[in-house]
Amino acid sequence: MRRLGACAAIALLVGPLYTAHGALCQGKGGQLFARESCRKRERAIEPGTFGDPGPDGAVGGQGAPGDPAVFPLRLVDANDVELGRIVQFYPSGATVEIANPNVPTPLVLFVIRSGFQSESNVGLYYQGNDCEGVPFFPPPSDDESTIVPPVARVIGTAAYYSTGMLQNLTYGATEFFPSGGAPCPGSTTATTRATCCSTTGGSTSNVGPAARVLLSVFGLVPPFRAVLR
Amino acid sequence: MRALFLGITLSLFGALGADAAVLCKTRGDALVARETCRKKDIPFAVEPGPQGPAGSPGAKGATGRWPVRVVDAAGNDVGPAVYLEWYLVLSGPSLVGLPIAYAVAQHPALGGAVLLGIDVQGNPTGAVYYASSDCTGPAVIRADGFMPVVEVIGDTVFVPSGPGAPAAASSEGLNFNGGCSGVTPRGGCCRPFTGPLSGAVAEATTTTLGELGLTRPFHAVGP
Numbered sequence: 167m168r169r170l171g172a173c174a175a176i177a178l179l180v181g182p183l184y185t186a187h188g189a190l191c192q193g194k195g196g197q198l199f200a201r202e203s204c205r206k207r208e209r210a211i212e213p214g215t216f217g218d219p220g221p222d223g224a225v226g227g228q229g230a231p232g233d234p235a236v237f238p239l240r241l242v243d244a245n246d247v248e249l250g251r252i253v254q255f256y257p258s259g260a261t262v263e264i265a266n267p268n269v270p271t272p273l274v275l276f277v278i279r280s281g282f283q284s285e286s287n288v289g290l291y292y293q294g295n296d297c298e299g300v301p302f303f304p305p306p307s308d309d310e311s312t313i314v315p316p317v318a319r320v321i322g323t324a325a326y327y328s329t330g331m332l333q334n335l336t337y338g339a340t341e342f343f344p345s346g347g348a349p350c351p352g353s354t355t356a357t358t359r360a361t362c363c364s365t366t367g368g369s370t371s372n373v374g375p376a377a378r379v380l381l382s383v384f385g386l387v388p389p390f391r392a393v394l395r
Numbered sequence: 396m397r398a399l400f401l402g403i404t405l406s407l408f409g410a411l412g413a414d415a416a417v418l419c420k421t422r423g424d425a426l427v428a429r430e431t432c433r434k435k436d437i438p439f440a441v442e443p444g445p446q447g448p449a450g451s452p453g454a455k456g457a458t459g460r461w462p463v464r465v466v467d468a469a470g471n472d473v474g475p476a477v478y479l480e481w482y483l484v485l486s487g488p489s490l491v492g493l494p495i496a497y498a499v500a501q502h503p504a505l506g507g508a509v510l511l512g513i514d515v516q517g518n519p520t521g522a523v524y525y526a527s528s529d530c531t532g533p534a535v536i537r538a539d540g541f542m543p544v545v546e547v548i549g550d551t552v553f554v555p556s557g558p559g560a561p562a563a564a565s566s567e568g569l570n571f572n573g574g575c576s577g578v579t580p581r582g583g584c585c586r587p588f589t590g591p592l593s594g595a596v597a598e599a600t601t602t603t604l605g606e607l608g609l610t611r612p613f614h615a616v617g618p
Binding site: 222226230232235238255257 | 416417418419425426427428429440441442443444445446447448449450451452453454455456457458459460461462474475477478497499501508510512539540541542544594
Protein backbone atom coordinates (compact mmCIF):
# COMPACT_ATOMS: atom_id res chain seq x y z
CA MET A 167 0.00 0.00 0.00
CA ARG A 168 2.80 2.36 0.95
CA ARG A 169 4.54 1.46 -2.30
CA LEU A 170 1.50 2.29 -4.31
CA GLY A 171 1.08 5.60 -2.50
CA ALA A 172 4.66 6.53 -3.17
CA CYS A 173 4.29 5.57 -6.79
CA ALA A 174 1.18 7.64 -7.15
CA ALA A 175 2.93 10.60 -5.60
CA ILE A 176 5.77 10.28 -8.06
CA ALA A 177 3.26 9.84 -10.82
CA LEU A 178 1.59 13.11 -9.96
CA LEU A 179 4.92 14.82 -10.34
CA VAL A 180 5.92 13.26 -13.62
CA GLY A 181 2.53 12.50 -15.09
CA PRO A 182 2.20 15.61 -17.25
CA LEU A 183 5.25 14.49 -19.22
CA TYR A 184 3.12 11.79 -20.79
CA THR A 185 0.05 13.73 -21.54
CA ALA A 186 1.05 14.62 -25.05
CA HIS A 187 1.59 11.06 -26.26
CA GLY A 188 0.04 8.66 -23.77
CA ALA A 189 -2.59 6.06 -24.50
CA LEU A 190 -4.16 4.05 -21.71
CA CYS A 191 -4.31 0.39 -22.61
CA GLN A 192 -5.99 -2.52 -20.85
CA GLY A 193 -4.44 -5.96 -21.13
CA LYS A 194 -6.40 -9.19 -21.24
CA GLY A 195 -6.19 -9.57 -17.47
CA GLY A 196 -7.39 -6.05 -16.84
CA GLN A 197 -3.93 -4.56 -16.18
CA LEU A 198 -3.43 -1.02 -17.28
CA PHE A 199 -0.49 0.25 -19.28
CA ALA A 200 0.54 3.66 -20.48
CA ARG A 201 1.95 3.36 -23.98
CA GLU A 202 2.38 5.48 -27.03
CA SER A 203 -0.20 3.25 -28.71
CA CYS A 204 -1.95 0.10 -27.56
CA ARG A 205 -0.77 -3.30 -28.70
CA LYS A 206 -2.84 -5.68 -30.80
CA ARG A 207 -4.61 -7.56 -28.04
CA GLU A 208 -5.03 -4.62 -25.73
CA ARG A 209 -8.04 -2.45 -25.49
CA ALA A 210 -7.72 1.32 -25.49
CA ILE A 211 -9.40 2.92 -22.50
CA GLU A 212 -10.94 6.31 -22.98
CA PRO A 213 -9.45 8.99 -20.80
CA GLY A 214 -11.97 10.05 -18.23
CA THR A 215 -13.21 6.52 -17.66
CA PHE A 216 -12.14 6.59 -14.02
CA GLY A 217 -13.02 9.07 -11.36
CA ASP A 218 -15.50 11.92 -11.37
CA PRO A 219 -14.89 15.07 -13.35
CA GLY A 220 -13.82 18.07 -11.36
CA PRO A 221 -16.40 20.59 -10.33
CA ASP A 222 -17.51 23.23 -12.80
CA GLY A 223 -15.40 26.31 -13.02
CA ALA A 224 -16.62 29.59 -11.65
CA VAL A 225 -19.38 31.33 -13.55
CA GLY A 226 -18.01 33.64 -16.22
CA GLY A 227 -18.19 37.38 -15.75
CA GLN A 228 -21.21 39.35 -16.79
CA GLY A 229 -21.15 40.45 -20.38
CA ALA A 230 -20.74 44.10 -21.25
CA PRO A 231 -23.97 46.07 -21.28
CA GLY A 232 -25.56 46.53 -24.66
CA ASP A 233 -25.52 49.87 -26.41
CA PRO A 234 -28.34 52.22 -25.47
CA ALA A 235 -31.29 52.49 -27.79
CA VAL A 236 -30.85 54.99 -30.56
CA PHE A 237 -33.35 56.76 -32.77
CA PRO A 238 -34.56 54.09 -35.20
CA LEU A 239 -34.06 56.19 -38.31
CA ARG A 240 -31.05 57.80 -39.87
CA LEU A 241 -30.96 60.40 -42.59
CA VAL A 242 -28.79 59.72 -45.60
CA ASP A 243 -28.04 61.60 -48.79
CA ALA A 244 -28.25 60.35 -52.37
CA ASN A 245 -24.93 58.52 -51.88
CA ASP A 246 -26.07 56.84 -48.64
CA VAL A 247 -23.82 59.12 -46.60
CA GLU A 248 -25.36 59.69 -43.18
CA LEU A 249 -26.03 63.36 -42.51
CA GLY A 250 -25.55 63.17 -38.74
CA ARG A 251 -27.43 62.81 -35.47
CA ILE A 252 -31.12 63.57 -35.79
CA VAL A 253 -32.11 66.22 -33.24
CA GLN A 254 -35.76 66.59 -34.24
CA PHE A 255 -37.65 64.53 -36.77
CA TYR A 256 -40.79 65.37 -38.66
CA PRO A 257 -42.05 63.29 -41.56
CA SER A 258 -41.16 66.07 -43.99
CA GLY A 259 -38.33 67.90 -42.25
CA ALA A 260 -35.68 67.36 -39.62
CA THR A 261 -32.99 69.16 -37.71
CA VAL A 262 -29.71 67.31 -37.86
CA GLU A 263 -26.36 67.79 -36.18
CA ILE A 264 -23.81 67.82 -38.95
CA ALA A 265 -20.09 67.63 -38.28
CA ASN A 266 -17.39 68.20 -40.83
CA PRO A 267 -13.62 68.41 -40.39
CA ASN A 268 -13.57 71.65 -42.37
CA VAL A 269 -16.03 73.33 -40.01
CA PRO A 270 -14.81 74.28 -36.51
CA THR A 271 -18.00 73.21 -34.74
CA PRO A 272 -20.82 70.76 -35.44
CA LEU A 273 -23.90 72.61 -36.60
CA VAL A 274 -27.59 71.88 -36.23
CA LEU A 275 -29.28 72.43 -39.56
CA PHE A 276 -32.83 72.06 -40.80
CA VAL A 277 -33.15 69.81 -43.82
CA ILE A 278 -35.95 68.56 -46.01
CA ARG A 279 -36.02 65.86 -48.64
CA SER A 280 -34.78 68.18 -51.35
CA GLY A 281 -31.82 69.33 -49.30
CA PHE A 282 -31.00 72.27 -47.09
CA GLN A 283 -33.90 74.70 -46.96
CA SER A 284 -33.02 78.35 -47.15
CA GLU A 285 -34.90 80.73 -44.90
CA SER A 286 -36.37 83.70 -46.63
CA ASN A 287 -37.57 85.63 -43.60
CA VAL A 288 -34.18 86.16 -41.96
CA GLY A 289 -31.82 88.83 -43.11
CA LEU A 290 -28.09 89.19 -42.67
CA TYR A 291 -26.65 92.56 -41.76
CA TYR A 292 -23.33 94.09 -42.74
CA GLN A 293 -21.53 97.18 -41.56
CA GLY A 294 -20.42 97.96 -45.09
CA ASN A 295 -22.77 98.53 -47.99
CA ASP A 296 -21.66 95.61 -50.17
CA CYS A 297 -22.72 92.55 -48.13
CA GLU A 298 -19.08 91.60 -47.57
CA GLY A 299 -17.12 91.24 -44.34
CA VAL A 300 -18.53 89.85 -41.10
CA PRO A 301 -22.23 89.01 -41.36
CA PHE A 302 -24.55 89.70 -38.42
CA PHE A 303 -27.94 88.13 -37.79
CA PRO A 304 -30.85 88.39 -35.33
CA PRO A 305 -30.82 86.36 -32.10
CA PRO A 306 -32.02 82.77 -32.28
CA SER A 307 -35.46 81.87 -31.01
CA ASP A 308 -35.86 80.59 -27.45
CA ASP A 309 -36.24 77.06 -28.80
CA GLU A 310 -33.12 77.31 -30.90
CA SER A 311 -31.06 78.82 -28.12
CA THR A 312 -31.52 75.69 -26.02
CA ILE A 313 -29.95 73.44 -28.63
CA VAL A 314 -26.26 72.71 -28.37
CA PRO A 315 -24.35 72.73 -30.69
CA PRO A 316 -25.54 75.94 -32.29
CA VAL A 317 -28.45 76.04 -34.66
CA ALA A 318 -27.25 77.34 -37.99
CA ARG A 319 -29.48 79.23 -40.37
CA VAL A 320 -29.39 78.50 -44.03
CA ILE A 321 -29.63 81.58 -46.20
CA GLY A 322 -29.03 81.01 -49.87
CA THR A 323 -26.19 78.57 -50.37
CA ALA A 324 -24.51 79.14 -47.00
CA ALA A 325 -25.19 78.38 -43.34
CA TYR A 326 -24.57 80.91 -40.61
CA TYR A 327 -24.00 80.34 -36.91
CA SER A 328 -23.57 82.75 -34.04
CA THR A 329 -20.04 83.65 -32.91
CA GLY A 330 -20.61 86.46 -30.44
CA MET A 331 -22.89 88.59 -28.31
CA LEU A 332 -25.74 90.69 -29.59
CA GLN A 333 -25.01 94.35 -30.20
CA ASN A 334 -26.71 97.37 -31.67
CA LEU A 335 -25.20 97.44 -35.11
CA THR A 336 -25.42 100.34 -37.46
CA TYR A 337 -25.55 98.50 -40.73
CA GLY A 338 -25.00 99.56 -44.28
CA ALA A 339 -26.48 96.59 -46.14
CA THR A 340 -28.74 93.56 -45.68
CA GLU A 341 -28.64 90.24 -47.45
CA PHE A 342 -31.64 87.96 -47.91
CA PHE A 343 -32.83 84.96 -49.86
CA PRO A 344 -35.68 85.96 -52.18
CA SER A 345 -38.86 84.04 -51.42
CA GLY A 346 -39.07 80.93 -53.58
CA GLY A 347 -35.70 81.70 -55.13
CA ALA A 348 -37.19 84.49 -57.24
CA PRO A 349 -34.89 86.96 -59.01
CA CYS A 350 -33.53 89.80 -56.91
CA PRO A 351 -35.81 92.86 -56.84
CA GLY A 352 -34.74 95.84 -58.88
CA SER A 353 -33.10 97.87 -56.12
CA THR A 354 -30.93 94.96 -54.95
CA THR A 355 -27.98 93.11 -56.40
CA ALA A 356 -27.41 89.39 -56.63
CA THR A 357 -24.56 87.89 -54.60
CA THR A 358 -22.58 84.76 -55.35
CA ARG A 359 -24.52 82.98 -52.55
CA ALA A 360 -27.93 82.88 -54.30
CA THR A 361 -29.03 85.84 -52.24
CA CYS A 362 -29.78 89.51 -52.82
CA CYS A 363 -27.92 92.47 -51.30
CA SER A 364 -29.84 95.60 -50.37
CA THR A 365 -28.10 98.84 -49.51
CA THR A 366 -30.14 100.40 -46.77
CA GLY A 367 -27.72 102.52 -44.77
CA GLY A 368 -27.82 104.22 -41.44
CA SER A 369 -30.29 102.03 -39.51
CA THR A 370 -29.47 100.01 -36.41
CA SER A 371 -30.52 96.54 -35.35
CA ASN A 372 -29.86 94.27 -32.37
CA VAL A 373 -27.84 91.51 -34.03
CA GLY A 374 -24.86 89.31 -33.35
CA PRO A 375 -21.82 88.35 -35.43
CA ALA A 376 -22.00 85.12 -37.37
CA ALA A 377 -19.66 82.79 -39.23
CA ARG A 378 -20.48 81.63 -42.72
CA VAL A 379 -20.10 78.05 -43.94
CA LEU A 380 -20.78 77.30 -47.57
CA LEU A 381 -23.15 74.32 -47.76
CA SER A 382 -20.99 72.76 -50.45
CA VAL A 383 -18.35 72.13 -47.76
CA PHE A 384 -20.50 69.34 -46.32
CA GLY A 385 -20.45 67.44 -49.61
CA LEU A 386 -23.98 66.14 -49.08
CA VAL A 387 -26.04 65.38 -52.14
CA PRO A 388 -29.85 65.67 -52.07
CA PRO A 389 -32.34 64.12 -52.00
CA PHE A 390 -32.13 63.21 -48.35
CA ARG A 391 -34.13 60.26 -47.09
CA ALA A 392 -34.76 58.42 -43.87
CA VAL A 393 -33.87 54.76 -43.55
CA LEU A 394 -34.19 52.32 -40.70
CA ARG A 395 -31.05 51.60 -38.74
CA MET B 396 8.39 -0.39 -11.55
CA ARG B 397 5.10 -1.70 -12.84
CA ALA B 398 3.26 -0.02 -10.02
CA LEU B 399 4.99 3.22 -10.88
CA PHE B 400 3.90 2.74 -14.45
CA LEU B 401 0.32 2.28 -13.37
CA GLY B 402 0.55 5.21 -11.02
CA ILE B 403 1.67 7.40 -13.85
CA THR B 404 -1.20 6.16 -15.92
CA LEU B 405 -3.65 7.00 -13.17
CA SER B 406 -2.27 10.45 -12.74
CA LEU B 407 -2.88 10.99 -16.41
CA PHE B 408 -6.36 9.71 -16.69
CA GLY B 409 -7.76 8.98 -13.27
CA ALA B 410 -9.20 12.40 -12.72
CA LEU B 411 -10.98 12.59 -15.99
CA GLY B 412 -14.22 10.83 -15.22
CA ALA B 413 -16.01 7.58 -14.53
CA ASP B 414 -17.86 5.31 -16.89
CA ALA B 415 -18.76 1.63 -16.76
CA ALA B 416 -15.24 0.46 -15.79
CA VAL B 417 -13.86 0.62 -12.26
CA LEU B 418 -10.34 0.42 -10.90
CA CYS B 419 -9.51 -2.43 -8.60
CA LYS B 420 -6.45 -3.02 -6.46
CA THR B 421 -5.40 -6.66 -6.46
CA ARG B 422 -3.81 -8.48 -3.61
CA GLY B 423 -0.45 -7.86 -5.24
CA ASP B 424 -1.12 -4.09 -5.20
CA ALA B 425 -1.54 -4.00 -8.94
CA LEU B 426 -4.29 -1.83 -10.38
CA VAL B 427 -6.60 -3.31 -12.96
CA ALA B 428 -9.65 -2.01 -14.74
CA ARG B 429 -12.66 -4.30 -14.61
CA GLU B 430 -16.40 -4.14 -15.10
CA THR B 431 -16.70 -4.88 -11.41
CA CYS B 432 -14.02 -5.70 -8.87
CA ARG B 433 -13.49 -9.33 -7.95
CA LYS B 434 -14.05 -10.66 -4.50
CA LYS B 435 -10.50 -10.22 -3.29
CA ASP B 436 -9.96 -6.92 -5.02
CA ILE B 437 -10.31 -3.62 -3.26
CA PRO B 438 -12.09 -0.92 -5.25
CA PHE B 439 -9.71 1.94 -5.86
CA ALA B 440 -11.22 5.42 -5.86
CA VAL B 441 -9.67 8.18 -7.91
CA GLU B 442 -9.86 11.74 -6.70
CA PRO B 443 -12.15 13.97 -8.76
CA GLY B 444 -10.41 16.27 -11.16
CA PRO B 445 -9.57 19.83 -10.31
CA GLN B 446 -12.12 22.58 -10.67
CA GLY B 447 -12.47 23.76 -14.22
CA PRO B 448 -11.40 27.22 -15.26
CA ALA B 449 -13.85 30.09 -14.94
CA GLY B 450 -16.19 30.54 -17.84
CA SER B 451 -15.54 33.33 -20.28
CA PRO B 452 -17.55 36.52 -19.80
CA GLY B 453 -21.00 36.63 -21.31
CA ALA B 454 -21.62 38.20 -24.67
CA LYS B 455 -22.27 41.90 -24.90
CA GLY B 456 -25.91 42.76 -24.40
CA ALA B 457 -28.17 43.56 -27.30
CA THR B 458 -28.62 47.15 -28.36
CA GLY B 459 -31.52 48.77 -26.57
CA ARG B 460 -34.95 48.84 -28.20
CA TRP B 461 -36.46 52.21 -29.01
CA PRO B 462 -38.77 52.64 -26.04
CA VAL B 463 -41.74 54.48 -27.52
CA ARG B 464 -43.87 52.20 -29.68
CA VAL B 465 -47.21 52.32 -31.41
CA VAL B 466 -49.42 49.28 -30.83
CA ASP B 467 -52.81 48.36 -32.24
CA ALA B 468 -56.03 47.53 -30.38
CA ALA B 469 -54.88 43.94 -29.86
CA GLY B 470 -51.52 45.04 -28.51
CA ASN B 471 -49.65 44.10 -31.68
CA ASP B 472 -46.52 46.17 -32.16
CA VAL B 473 -46.82 48.43 -35.20
CA GLY B 474 -43.32 49.84 -34.86
CA PRO B 475 -41.26 52.51 -33.18
CA ALA B 476 -42.83 55.93 -32.80
CA VAL B 477 -40.51 58.43 -34.47
CA TYR B 478 -42.73 61.47 -34.09
CA LEU B 479 -45.02 62.37 -31.22
CA GLU B 480 -46.99 65.55 -30.67
CA TRP B 481 -49.20 65.74 -27.62
CA TYR B 482 -52.58 67.40 -27.46
CA LEU B 483 -54.68 68.03 -24.38
CA VAL B 484 -58.25 66.94 -25.07
CA LEU B 485 -61.23 67.58 -22.82
CA SER B 486 -62.76 64.19 -22.00
CA GLY B 487 -65.77 64.75 -19.73
CA PRO B 488 -64.46 66.75 -16.79
CA SER B 489 -60.84 65.72 -17.40
CA LEU B 490 -58.07 66.85 -19.65
CA VAL B 491 -56.45 63.90 -21.35
CA GLY B 492 -53.14 64.01 -23.16
CA LEU B 493 -53.37 62.34 -26.55
CA PRO B 494 -50.59 62.07 -29.08
CA ILE B 495 -50.44 62.43 -32.79
CA ALA B 496 -47.85 59.92 -33.76
CA TYR B 497 -45.93 58.58 -36.70
CA ALA B 498 -44.77 55.02 -36.42
CA VAL B 499 -42.40 53.13 -38.69
CA ALA B 500 -44.35 50.13 -39.93
CA GLN B 501 -42.91 47.23 -41.88
CA HIS B 502 -44.74 44.56 -43.84
CA PRO B 503 -44.16 42.87 -47.20
CA ALA B 504 -47.40 44.40 -48.47
CA LEU B 505 -45.97 47.85 -47.70
CA GLY B 506 -42.83 47.26 -49.74
CA GLY B 507 -40.49 48.11 -46.86
CA ALA B 508 -40.45 50.60 -44.03
CA VAL B 509 -43.13 53.29 -44.19
CA LEU B 510 -44.53 55.92 -41.88
CA LEU B 511 -48.03 55.42 -40.52
CA GLY B 512 -49.70 58.47 -39.01
CA ILE B 513 -52.01 58.15 -36.01
CA ASP B 514 -54.46 60.88 -34.95
CA VAL B 515 -55.52 61.83 -31.42
CA GLN B 516 -58.34 59.28 -31.49
CA GLY B 517 -55.98 56.50 -32.41
CA ASN B 518 -57.14 56.23 -36.00
CA PRO B 519 -54.66 56.12 -38.84
CA THR B 520 -54.47 59.35 -40.77
CA GLY B 521 -55.33 59.52 -44.42
CA ALA B 522 -55.59 61.99 -47.28
CA VAL B 523 -55.59 60.95 -50.92
CA TYR B 524 -56.06 63.10 -53.99
CA TYR B 525 -57.81 62.68 -57.31
CA ALA B 526 -57.62 64.49 -60.60
CA SER B 527 -61.39 64.01 -60.83
CA SER B 528 -63.77 66.19 -58.85
CA ASP B 529 -65.62 63.29 -57.18
CA CYS B 530 -62.86 61.13 -55.70
CA THR B 531 -63.00 58.61 -58.53
CA GLY B 532 -60.19 57.32 -60.70
CA PRO B 533 -56.58 56.77 -59.69
CA ALA B 534 -55.63 58.17 -56.31
CA VAL B 535 -52.34 59.87 -55.60
CA ILE B 536 -50.74 60.55 -52.23
CA ARG B 537 -48.10 62.95 -51.03
CA ALA B 538 -44.54 61.73 -51.49
CA ASP B 539 -42.31 64.59 -50.47
CA GLY B 540 -41.16 63.33 -47.08
CA PHE B 541 -38.00 61.56 -46.02
CA MET B 542 -39.64 58.17 -46.43
CA PRO B 543 -42.90 56.79 -47.82
CA VAL B 544 -45.98 57.69 -45.82
CA VAL B 545 -49.05 55.49 -46.13
CA GLU B 546 -52.54 56.99 -46.04
CA VAL B 547 -55.49 55.10 -44.60
CA ILE B 548 -59.13 55.66 -45.55
CA GLY B 549 -61.53 53.30 -43.80
CA ASP B 550 -59.72 49.98 -43.86
CA THR B 551 -57.87 50.74 -47.10
CA VAL B 552 -54.17 51.50 -46.88
CA PHE B 553 -52.73 53.55 -49.74
CA VAL B 554 -49.06 52.82 -50.30
CA PRO B 555 -46.92 55.02 -52.59
CA SER B 556 -45.89 52.91 -55.53
CA GLY B 557 -43.13 54.97 -57.03
CA PRO B 558 -41.18 58.19 -56.95
CA GLY B 559 -43.14 61.34 -56.46
CA ALA B 560 -43.84 63.94 -59.12
CA PRO B 561 -45.88 67.14 -59.19
CA ALA B 562 -49.55 66.61 -60.03
CA ALA B 563 -52.85 68.46 -60.02
CA ALA B 564 -55.88 67.44 -57.96
CA SER B 565 -59.53 68.47 -57.90
CA SER B 566 -60.83 66.38 -55.02
CA GLU B 567 -59.48 64.77 -51.89
CA GLY B 568 -60.57 61.80 -49.86
CA LEU B 569 -60.14 62.04 -46.12
CA ASN B 570 -60.80 59.74 -43.22
CA PHE B 571 -62.63 62.36 -41.21
CA ASN B 572 -65.76 64.43 -41.80
CA GLY B 573 -65.39 68.06 -42.71
CA GLY B 574 -67.02 69.78 -45.65
CA CYS B 575 -67.79 66.48 -47.34
CA SER B 576 -69.52 66.61 -50.68
CA GLY B 577 -69.75 62.84 -50.91
CA VAL B 578 -68.52 59.56 -49.58
CA THR B 579 -65.70 57.65 -51.17
CA PRO B 580 -66.12 53.93 -51.96
CA ARG B 581 -63.99 53.25 -48.91
CA GLY B 582 -66.24 55.21 -46.58
CA GLY B 583 -64.08 58.31 -46.47
CA CYS B 584 -65.10 61.90 -46.87
CA CYS B 585 -64.85 63.33 -50.38
CA ARG B 586 -64.55 67.05 -50.77
CA PRO B 587 -63.37 69.45 -53.43
CA PHE B 588 -59.68 70.26 -53.44
CA THR B 589 -58.79 73.68 -54.63
CA GLY B 590 -55.05 73.18 -54.43
CA PRO B 591 -52.49 73.69 -55.68
CA LEU B 592 -51.14 70.37 -54.50
CA SER B 593 -47.73 71.42 -53.27
CA GLY B 594 -44.82 69.03 -53.30
CA ALA B 595 -44.49 65.74 -55.05
CA VAL B 596 -47.17 63.04 -55.09
CA ALA B 597 -47.07 59.39 -56.09
CA GLU B 598 -49.54 56.91 -57.44
CA ALA B 599 -50.64 54.42 -54.87
CA THR B 600 -51.29 50.73 -54.56
CA THR B 601 -53.64 49.55 -51.87
CA THR B 602 -53.76 46.96 -49.15
CA THR B 603 -55.87 46.77 -46.01
CA LEU B 604 -55.29 47.03 -42.30
CA GLY B 605 -56.62 43.48 -42.08
CA GLU B 606 -53.95 42.22 -44.47
CA LEU B 607 -51.36 43.93 -42.34
CA GLY B 608 -52.78 42.19 -39.27
CA LEU B 609 -53.60 45.48 -37.60
CA THR B 610 -56.74 46.60 -35.80
CA ARG B 611 -57.65 50.16 -34.92
CA PRO B 612 -57.51 52.09 -32.65
CA PHE B 613 -53.81 52.50 -32.16
CA HIS B 614 -52.01 54.04 -29.25
CA ALA B 615 -48.52 54.89 -28.14
CA VAL B 616 -46.82 53.05 -25.31
CA GLY B 617 -43.68 54.05 -23.47
CA PRO B 618 -41.26 52.53 -21.01
